Amino acid sequence: MLTQITTTAGQAVQDYYFANSVSTVRWVTENDAKVCPGCADNEAAAPDQERQSFQSGDATSPAHPRCRCALVRDWA
Numbered sequence: 001m002l003t004q005i006t007t008t009a010g011q012a013v014q015d016y017y018f019a020n021s022v023s024t025v026r027w028v029t030e031n032d033a034k035v036c037p038g039c040a041d042n043e044a045a046a047p048d049q050e051r052q053s054f055q056s057g058d059a060t061s062p063a064h065p066r067c068r069c070a071l072v073r074d075w076a
Helices: 002-019 037-044
Strands: 024-028 070-073
């Protein structure tokens, strides 16, 4: 159930950002030992623009069950 909630929240955040002209988002992890390699790669990658997929192939968080990542606006 938690994964379904975070999936819906991740999609809603992405839709909100793009509906409000936020064209660049960054993948953010919890930055601890539990972060999976795919999510670490997503965070290390350049910011996502125009709804392109991140390194893992995911367009939004969560990337997997129990994923604790989020998309945030890139202010750079």
